Amino acid sequence: MKIGTETTTEKLRNLPTTARPKIDASQVVVPDGYEVEVIVAGLSFPTGMAFADDGTLFINEGGSTWPTRPAMIPRILRLNPEGNLDVFAEESLGGPRGITYRDGYLYVSLKGGYLARVVRYELETGERTIIHGEIPSGGWHEPGGPLFSPHDGLMYFAHGSVSQNGVVLPQGFTVDMAKNPEVHDIPGEDVTLTGNNVFSRNPLMPYPYLTATGAYKPFGVPAKKGEVVKGELWCSTGVWRSKPDGSEPELIAWGIRNPYGMAFNEEGELYISDNDMEETGERAVAMDPDRIWHIRNAKKPHGSIQKPDWYGFPDIAATGLPVWDEKHLPERGKAAEPLIENPPEWAGPAVYLEKPHSCMTKMDFCKSDEFGHRGKLFISEWGTMAPFNSPREEDLSNGFRVMMIDVETGKGEPFLYNRKPASEVESEVGGIQRPVDCQFSPDGKSLYVLDFGVAQVGEGHMMAYAHTGVLWKVTKK
Helix, strand or coil, X not given: CEECCEEHHHHHCCCCCXXXXXXXHHHEECCCCEEEEEEEEEECCEEEEEECCCCCEEEEECCCCCCEECCXXXXXXXXCCCXXXXXXXXXXXXXXEEEEEECCEEEEEECCCXXXXXXXXXXXXXXXXXXXXXXXXXXXXXXXXXXXXCCCCXXXXXXCCCCCCCCCCHHHHHHCHHHCCCCCCCCCCCEEECCCCEEEECCCCCCCCEEEECCCCCCCCCCCCCCEECCCCCCCCEEEEECCCCCCCEEEEECCCCCCCEEEXXXXXXXXXXXXXXXXXXXXXXXXXXXXXXXXXXHCCCCCCCCCEECCCCCECCCCCECCCHHHCCCCCCECCCCEECCCCECCCCCEEECCCCCEEEEEECCCCCCCCCCCEEEEECCCCCCCCCCCHHHCCCCCEEEXXXXXXXXXXXXXXXXXXXXXXXXXXXXXXXXXXXXXXXXXXXXXXXXXXCEEECCCCXXXXXXXXXXXXXXXX
């Protein structure tokens, strides 16, 4: 098929915009023996991808669920093995984030309004069914998954916290929670509160009116010392599993701030990426590493989890230290105080710690001898949101790459990155901008890397630009 003087494939690779004027694979560094090429350019806010068995690739476009130019509709694209791209579905609730294929169906997680969802599409008919619609959302963080375990065939999925750092703050309220003013975090088991409330400005009232907000409360509602908040199956910061039709849901873990990336290795062990707390606002936490958790309960029999594991949010940093420890005292913002009295046993330590504000996102294990590095975890790092959420100069260049990690030793090394850091020259970089997902092809020969595109960050704002996303492909020579 011809479009003007270009084939469909050529056009997919050549869609420059003023926000991203060039794409140059030679600017992307990979190890010796590998090569990089552009498969699709001009995507708008891509957030995840999944292969069907026949090699068809489905790509989520997140839509304008954060500040963007211009506003775009959330949708799912389909790229067939012949290189033809079309729109498989559009979404109206919120942006699709995670996606996976199984037995003729697509399973997609959707960032909420007040509630997030997992939906299922039948590929032949396009019929859409809501599998889960009870997941607390409406706030700061993202859903993780869905994906299926090779161990038990169950569907696993997750969702992050409503709040930034354990309490709904004015910044988050203005961006997200004003649309859903009653949202708040929900624990995965009963917790007793310390009564340490956070005093902040109230964006609903004339300055300088202040209000007090407690943990697990809507904005402006204080907590009382000794108050018990009941845990719920559908909590925030949770990891669940269910049968593919959505029946028999089970909470296996909670206390994970932003579980965006999820991956099973060949032995059926589940690992989840998680992003650090922010060094800003009225409950600020410094030097909290990004991390990867091993979810040990995923190997236990379905229905056997009497008490979900707790991974520390909102009171324990990835270091295992309390967020009010001297190591985590902020340069900007007010230091954190304990929110939970006698907290649950911590399920750490993490299997891998990364520099704060690297923003680790989606990931995949290599299961191929042909590609090399079998058993290693490949994870995308979207890149820093500093200076928006950190005052530290050293955080300005963190992320913007794909890492290769040995989860047994806790050691990692960069696998794909730019010759020139994206943070230094912004849209002038011809290479990768903000990697958001990396997935191996069904034959195991290639690693596909999904590049969110241009997202510019300042001290008080973030703006993402449509038509700047790219799909890259890495193969062994």
